[in-house]
Amino acid sequence: MPEIIANGVRLHVQRLTPSHRSRTPAQPVVFIHGLGMDNMSSYYYTLANPVAQTGAEVIMYDLRGHGLSERPQAGYGVADSVADLAALLDALEVDGPVHLVGNSYGGTVALGFAVTYPHRVASMVLIEAHFTVAGWAEQVAAERDRIGSDAAGGDLRSWLEQLGRKVTRLLAMADDLINRTTFLDDLKAVQPIPMSRLRTLTCPVRAIYGEHSDVVDYARELDAYLPHCELTVLAGCGHSVLMDATAALREIVLDWLAIQASVITP
Amino acid sequence: MTPDQVLADVRVMLIDIIGAEYALGLDISMATTFEADLELESIEFVKLSAMLTEHYGNRIDFVGFLADKSLNEIIDMTVGEVVTYIAGRIDATTAVTVDA
Numbered sequence: 001m002p003e004i005i006a007n008g009v010r011l012h013v014q015r016l017t018p019s020h021r022s023r024t025p026a027q028p029v030v031f032i033h034g035l036g037m038d039n040m041s042s043y044y045y046t047l048a049n050p051v052a053q054t055g056a057e058v059i060m061y062d063l064r065g066h067g068l069s070e071r072p073q074a075g076y077g078v079a080d081s082v083a084d085l086a087a088l089l090d091a092l093e094v095d096g097p098v099h100l101v102g103n104s105y106g107g108t109v110a111l112g113f114a115v116t117y118p119h120r121v122a123s124m125v126l127i128e129a130h131f132t133v134a135g136w137a138e139q140v141a142a143e144r145d146r147i148g149s150d151a152a153g154g155d156l157r158s159w160l161e162q163l164g165r166k167v168t169r170l171l172a173m174a175d176d177l178i179n180r181t182t183f184l185d186d187l188k189a190v191q192p193i194p195m196s197r198l199r200t201l202t203c204p205v206r207a208i209y210g211e212h213s214d215v216v217d218y219a220r221e222l223d224a225y226l227p228h229c230e231l232t233v234l235a236g237c238g239h240s241v242l243m244d245a246t247a248a249l250r251e252i253v254l255d256w257l258a259i260q261a262s263v264i265t266p
Numbered sequence: 267m268t269p270d271q272v273l274a275d276v277r278v279m280l281i282d283i284i285g286a287e288y289a290l291g292l293d294i295s296m297a298t299t300f301e302a303d304l305e306l307e308s309i310e311f312v313k314l315s316a317m318l319t320e321h322y323g324n325r326i327d328f329v330g331f332l333a334d335k336s337l338n339e340i341i342d343m344t345v346g347e348v349v350t351y352i353a354g355r356i357d358a359t360t361a362v363t364v365d366a
Binding site: 002014040049169 | 307308313334
């Protein structure tokens with residue numbers, strides 16, 4: 001299993017290289033997933049293989065504490081995620097600019113990375129991106145308390161047996177992350193990226209939100225944050241655009257990367 | 267390479283991924299589904315793909331195999347579909363090598 005030690009943490013990484021190279025975008029495409037129960041597989045099932053098939057090199061990784069990456073006790077703020085990504089690209093010897101595709105919290109990381117290392121980002125695709133994580137830890141904590149009290153009210157073992165191996169394992173992972181690491185405290189301590197810093201970003205940005213998403217308000221504020229951003233709001237979709245509107249999203253991302261490639265290839 | 271040989275390889279990898287203890291009562295056959303039967307986590311399917319690519323090298327093209335599939339098509343796949351694909355590709359590459 002491909003593993004890389006980055007920023008002192010063992011990260012699970014998958015690189016997809018196409019079997020044939022056509023109009024190859026010069027820069028790799030790096031996918032950053034969301035928080036909690038998410039991991040790189042949400043990209044593997046949706047966007048990663050089609051992007052690799054166009055001739056681009058794809059890099060996917062599990063954030064620390066997620067998927068098959070190590071779950072250290074601490075280091076779950078956005079700054080840690082940004083440092084992990086920088087160290088990962090260093091370890092992979094990817095020195096030039098990359099295209100970042102971030103979903104939900106992955107979008108927050110992409111934005112944090114771009115303001116910290118503007119020269120390392122060729123473009124960004126932000127899917128349902130959070131511009132801040134304010135209030136997020138509280139939501140996760142409330143959800144944990146709800147699940148905890150549900151479990152306390154019934155027979156936990158039969159409840160888990162009913163859910164089967166897959167969900168039980170995901171819940172156990174999330175429980176470990178929430179209860180045995182500084183995950184929630186780290187998230188609570190995150191300071192939003194100042195608008196003045198976001199405004200300094202010059203790389204092309206494509207943003208996609210679901211019409212009924214709980215974070216669609218960010219889309220309305222995009223003009224203020226990122227004046228050059230190109231926005232699509234997908235009708236009928238909620239927050240899980242990646243799963244619910246995969247075909248539409250795939251088209252948007254492939255078009256976007258093709259445009260970026262044509263810009264850099266004379 | 268026959269589908270039976272590929273199935274034997276895939277079975278070993280799957281038991282490695284889901285754990286021998288859980289695999290004990292399972293008969294992994296061509297008709298077994300990753301989702302409903304094995305309850306494979308999505309990330310474990312990614313791991314399987316990586317193991318297959320490492321094992322068979324560039325004789326198979328998992329990127330191409332999955333690129334045109336929808337999320338539901340991938341989730342609903344049987345072990346047999348993956349095995350048939352791999353066996354077919356390996357036969358094709360071997361044939362090209364012999365011709366050359």
